Amino acid sequence: MVCLAGRQPSAYLKNMETAPLIDPFARPITYLRVSVTDRCDFRCTYCMAEHMQFLPKRDLLTLEELDRLSSAFIDLGVRKLRITGGEPLVRRDIMSFFRAVSRHLGAGLDELTLTTNGSQLGRFATELADIGVRRVNVSLDTLDADKFANITRWGRLEQVLEGIRAAKAAGLRVKINAVALKGFNEDELFTLLDWCAGEGHDLTFIEVMPMGDMGEEDRLDQYWPLSNLRARLAERLSLIDLAERTGGPARYVRVSETGQKIGFITPLTHNFCESCNRVRVTCTGELYMCLGQEDRADLRAPLRASPDDALLTQTIRDAIARKPKGHDFDYSRQNVAGQVSRHMSHTGG
Ligand code: SAM
Numbered sequence: 001m002v003c004l005a006g007r008q009p010s011a012y013l014k015n016m017e018t019a020p021l022i023d024p025f026a027r028p029i030t031y032l033r034v035s036v037t038d039r040c041d042f043r044c045t046y047c048m049a050e051h052m053q054f055l056p057k058r059d060l061l062t063l064e065e066l067d068r069l070s071s072a073f074i075d076l077g078v079r080k081l082r083i084t085g086g087e088p089l090v091r092r093d094i095m096s097f098f099r100a101v102s103r104h105l106g107a108g109l110d111e112l113t114l115t116t117n118g119s120q121l122g123r124f125a126t127e128l129a130d131i132g133v134r135r136v137n138v139s140l141d142t143l144d145a146d147k148f149a150n151i152t153r154w155g156r157l158e159q160v161l162e163g164i165r166a167a168k169a170a171g172l173r174v175k176i177n178a179v180a181l182k183g184f185n186e187d188e189l190f191t192l193l194d195w196c197a198g199e200g201h202d203l204t205f206i207e208v209m210p211m212g213d214m215g216e217e218d219r220l221d222q223y224w225p226l227s228n229l230r231a232r233l234a235e236r237l238s239l240i241d242l243a244e245r246t247g248g249p250a251r252y253v254r255v256s257e258t259g260q261k262i263g264f265i266t267p268l269t270h271n272f273c274e275s276c277n278r279v280r281v282t283c284t285g286e287l288y289m290c291l292g293q294e295d296r297a298d299l300r301a302p303l304r305a306s307p308d309d310a311l312l313t314q315t316i317r318d319a320i321a322r323k324p325k326g327h328d329f330d331y332s333r334q335n336v337a338g339q340v341s342r343h344m345s346h347t348g349g
């Protein structure tokens, strides 16, 4: 059992003394995504190779270190914290971490949330709701049990559906994230849409990104542009563009016939970078200032060098001062340009 109770609520007043994080392009950094593990109980074909070499456990930050790191960012003005992985809910004792960082809710932090494959929600949904989590993103690319088993290699659809039901029953809002995959879920576009509408879940489609070496999987074979997906929706439905922005690559429409909201995450277009408000920390304490670039800063060394946060804070500030203007992903020349070598499970999706 890990004891995280010793740390006091992030001193909200300290915020006033410490300037918020603003990058060279005048973008305030208010959103942190923390990957708490690179491990997962699934092996989605677009995300991992079947036989992944995971990091040695000793390289991972402890839950106390992850808490200290997250708290440092909150002290520097981060208002939204998303926990991801790998599969965050397979990390041992992860609820003690959630409980610890939840002390910042209403005291600097506006939202604590997570992205999960849903397999463990049956176990944890009630506790997450109790801790103060209000929304979860659950990744689900198909409602067909056989296809689900194929795409996740190790997953079981019924277990995930059970998890989603548990989340809903606990009062958590569920957003379904589906990766758009050519030849895989094209035929389920309206099935997914109708199921989400019926269950009251928001739905967002994600364009597949060129991350990590997938072995036999070919990126261009998997790539189903969301422009095409959207055009197919528009053949049957009237879509109204919404002005809503999250500072990330998501754009939203409303279906005028049903009122349903649909998101599109198109990281391969550049049009979101100018409003980017986020950075990512891996489970080993690497800070990535951009999902699509290799530049990073090591936060583990300053974290371990001293119990005082001064060095850590300075390292974070120096890194934010190098946040690039945007990424270089590009499929347009019929090859995968701007590919980054690390897997999504490493940086945290
Ligand atoms: N295991 C959790 C899950 O699946 O939700 C959290 C981590 S996962 C890396 C986060 C998100 O990244 C998931 O929605 C997943 O579908 C997405 N993802 C993984 N690899 C991707 C890729 N190459 N392109 C686009 N999305 C990807």
Ligand code: SF4
Residues within 6 Å of the ligand: 040, 041, 042, 043, 044, 047, 048, 085, 086, 087, 117, 139, 345
């Ligand atoms: Fe695991 Fe999520 Fe990657 Fe699938 S997408 S292998 S569930 S980390």
